Amino acid sequence: MLNIVLFGPPGAxxxxxxxxxxxxxxxxxxSTGDILRSEIAAGTALGLEAKKKMDQGxxxxxxxxxxxxxxxLDTNKEARGFIFDGFPRTAAQAEALDNLLxxxxxxxxxxxxxxxxxxxxxxxxxxxxxxxxxxxxADEKVIANRIHVYNTQTAPLKDxxxxxxxxxxxxxxxxxxxxxxxxxxxxxx
Ligand code: B4P
Numbered sequence: 379m380l381n382i383v384l385f386g387p388p389g390a391x392x393x394x395x396x397x398x399x400x401x402x403x404x405x406x407x408x409s410t411g412d413i414l415r416s417e418i419a420a421g422t423a424l425g426l427e428a429k430k431k432m433d434q435g436x437x438x439x440x441x442x443x444x445x446x447x448x449x450x451l452d453t454n455k456e457a458r459g460f461i462f463d464g465f466p467r468t469a470a471q472a473e474a475l476d477n478l479l480x481x482x483x484x485x486x487x488x489x490x491x492x493x494x495x496x497x498x499x500x501x502x503x504x505x506x507x508x509x510x511x512x513x514x515x516a517d518e519k520v521i522a523n524r525i526h527v528y529n530t531q532t533a534p535l536k537d538x539x540x541x542x543x544x545x546x547x548x549x550x551x552x553x554x555x556x557x558x559x560x561x562x563x564x565x566x567x
Contacts, residue, residue, distance in 0.1 A: 380459035386492035388524040389499040409463040435523035444474040489539040492550035
């Protein structure tokens with residue numbers, strides 16, 4: 379199985395590049411952000427709870443997102459592989475993911491990280507906020523908080539995957555198709 383963690387700060391292009399990787403490799407896309415937003419749209423108790431956190435730019439509790447990923451893995455038993463987009467975001471989530479995959483006798487193949495400077499992230503997210511109305515993209519203070527949460531809680535996961543010799547990094551500014559080519563060359567190296 380090909381199991382990829384697509385990694386990077388908010389606005390780095392994870393969702394954008396996931397769509398292209400899924401098409402090329404026929405993988406199942408698991409985006410915790412998308413799953414949470416669909417819970418919000420459906421008005422579930424989980425969605426209402428998650429919305430409070432997401433609107434402030436802070437992380438939803440580990441047990442909630444780990445449970446969501448566990449049940450998605452169970453409902454996609456025939457998958458050729460997975461793209462984990464926006465998950466894991468904390469050390470506890472990374473450890474839980476390794477355990478969930480080990481139970482299925484598989485493992486993460488690699489972490490692909492998109493490297494983008496803060497100024498560009500802010501520019502992209504404010505633009506998306508204007509176009510989509512996503513509340514967490516509309517306010518510069520919330521965006522700054524998401525970048526801070528990424529730097530403090532999520533960026534350390536680079537070490538987690540480096541220790542497993544699975545960390546690969548790609549520069550994420552420039553033409554979307556060029557960035558995609560660079561990701562593919564890391565997968566196929
Ligand atoms: P996510 O939905 O994961 O949000 P994101 O990181 O902002 O999105 P993404 O990174 O996919 O956006 P993309 O770069 O593709 O999370 C939202 C919230 O959900 C979190 O703050 C948290 O509260 C919660 N959450 C999610 N997962 C969680 C977890 N595991 N644990 C706890 N909480 C969790 O796109 C950004 C924009 O850039 C787009 O408009 C795109 O068109 C543009 N873009 C992309 N590539 C470009 C390029 N090369 N050039 C120019 N623009 C580009």
